[in-house]
Amino acid sequence: MDDNAAQASRIAAAVDAARDRVVSTLTDLIAFQTISRPDPAPPGPGTEPCQRYLRARLAALGFETELWEPDPAPLLEKYRGRPGTVEARRFEGRPNLGGRKPGQGGGRSLLLTGHIDVVPTGPIEHWRSEPFSPVVQDGAIYGRGAVDMKGGVAAMLMACEILHELDVPLRGDIVFSTVCDEEICSMGALAHADRGYTADAGIMTEPTANRIAPICFGILWGRIILDGIGGHAELTPRNWDAGGPVDAIDLCRQMLNGIDLINRRWMFDPRKRHPLMEGPVNILATQIRAGEHPSSTAGRAEIVIDVKYLPAERDALGRGSLVAAEVDAFISQICQADPYLRAHPARVEWFLDADCTEVPSDHPFVSCFQGAVSASGLSPQLTGFSSHSDIGIPTDIGGTPTVNFGPGDPSQAHQPNEHVMIADLVSCTRALALAIADWCR
Incomplete structure (x- = not known):
């Protein structure tokens, strides 16, 4: 077994061993009430605490981090008429989180990005459990945001933690970004790209049933x-x-x-x-x-x-x-x-x-990511993301070719009793960790 194969085997084993931590990370995130509404005031009471929770976890891994509340006025002035510009949005109490872990130098960087806001619960009587009191049952995690898309954010975070704990050498930077307001508009993502959170390639962990989706509507x-x-x-x-x-x-x-x-x-x-x-x-x-x-x-x-x-x-x-x-x-x-x-x-x-975008199927990162997905025991076949996601902002405005890839059945998004299978969550974490290790080495 060559060194790369040995490292991949070690990463996969570490992810499998961390299954309970992956689960607890997602249940922690679901418990924060981070609802976005057409009228953003007041913000979901858990929005800022959720970002602070993620920031503390990233800082422990050596990430340089910041929290900030985007200022819509200069964004509107600079990007008027472009994707992500919406009048009358406010971000008081709804900060973005950005982080960067410098590599050793000379390698390719990778952006891991997602949103922490969720849609309202709808009629509470349609739920079998409290939407923000996560339940682990029958191999699944239930709660608002389990699929859309705190499951993907948990997988991003755990992939970074496991690589850090294994001391996997990376020459390229890891860029980590979690935004607010995706469920209403894309101004949170626009603020991230404008602030310089870009990389040579990117993964947005929207739910795709763990399939690589280089295009969205x-x-x-x-x-x-x-x-x-x-x-x-x-x-x-x-x-x-x-x-x-x-x-x-x-x-x-x-x-x-x-x-x-x-x-x-x-x-x-x-x-x-x-x-x-x-x-x-x-x-x-x-x-x-x-x-x-x-x-x-x-x-x-x-x-x-x-x-x-x-x-x-x-x-x-x-x-x-x-x-x-x-x-x-x-x-x-x-x-x-x-x-x-x-x-x-x-x-x-x-x-x-x-907006929408498409990353060419033959892009070097797509090929690299397909290899990591295959090594994780998942299908490398490409698919399309049949709704909107924020990948157009980092791709076309930030210059970071970004694909969708995340755990969970997309049809679960916005539904009562939203849930993600634990096996899918762990498989996603494994694929992300292997992709980071390969692309950024």
């Missing part, structure tokens, strides 16, 4: 506004052009049928597909608001849509404005089919554009 959020004419719901209506009502809920039905048609078109459009993605981009209606009174026809309705797009569809600034314009045109066509909507067309208010 971009996401547009918009509100389709439909103005009807309110009236008495129980009376026989006159036609709208004779002063009668127009039910905005009926207009919603027409709009949703039109969206179904767009999705069927996109299903067979080669521009809307990518070989690493399971399906094409699509438009999802995620919220509907309509109606003013139980006995009145709705005078106004709003459909919130979530629109996916591919890296090949980005505009010159790396955003989805071309796709937004395409959707605007489709909705205009839908309105042309109805006399009332021709006269009173729907309009779209776009309020979020979360």
Whole structure:
């Protein structure tokens, strides 16, 4: 057995022996309430304590660390129109954490990055246990953030700890970053890239079922506004052009049928597909608001849509404005089919554009990482990340080609009774440790 194989075997054995510590690290992280909301004030009460917990663990390993609350104003000024810039975000009580462990010199650096914020729990009665009181049961860890994405953050941290304890020689730096606000926008990640937390390659530990995903979708959020004419719901209506009502809920039905048609078109459009993605981009209606009174026809309705797009569809600034314009045109066509909507067309208010990116499958780091994943007993086959993640910020703004790779079934994200299998968590830790040792040697 050569020296590299012997070292890989030693690392793998150390990770397996640290199984209980990997579990306890994740349960510690879940217990911090780090919820992000559209209105960021007040912050989740556990946000800053969680970052301080991680900082203390990193400092014990020789990382140079800092905590800081991003200042949105200069970021907006510098990057206006680019990914990660959102008006009216605040970071009081929600610091970012950055760390760097210098290597011996002359080696390639690696960024390990993730977010610590989580989505709200939803109705508590849908949970079998308290969301922020983690439960270890039947080979799994339950709690809000177990999959999205404190499991990945725990694996990042434990991979660094195990390499430190084994005194594995690394010539390249390890850069460690945990951000806030990913669940609302990407300004936390933008602040990290702007502050200089970059490397020769990067891994974002979003849940991918331990598959390397060098591509993610971009996401547009918009509100389709439909103005009807309110009236008495129980009376026989006159036609709208004779002063009668127009039910905005009926207009919603027409709009949703039109969206179904767009999705069927996109299903067979080669521009809307990518070989690493399971399906094409699509438009999802995620919220509907309509109606003013139980006995009145709705005078106004709003459909919130979530629109996916591919890296090949980005505009010159790396955003989805071309796709937004395409959707605007489709909705205009839908309105042309109805006399009332021709006269009173729907309009779209776009309020979020979360970018996407792609790292080439033949990039040297992808090949290196595939070797580490194979050595961990996992599949090296590449996949796509079928929602948005922050990899576009370090890749396209920070200059750090970054892939997604993390433990857990992505479909568990944002669900009640969210959980990650312990075996997946340990396998991820093993793969990360081997990738660091190989890339940074």
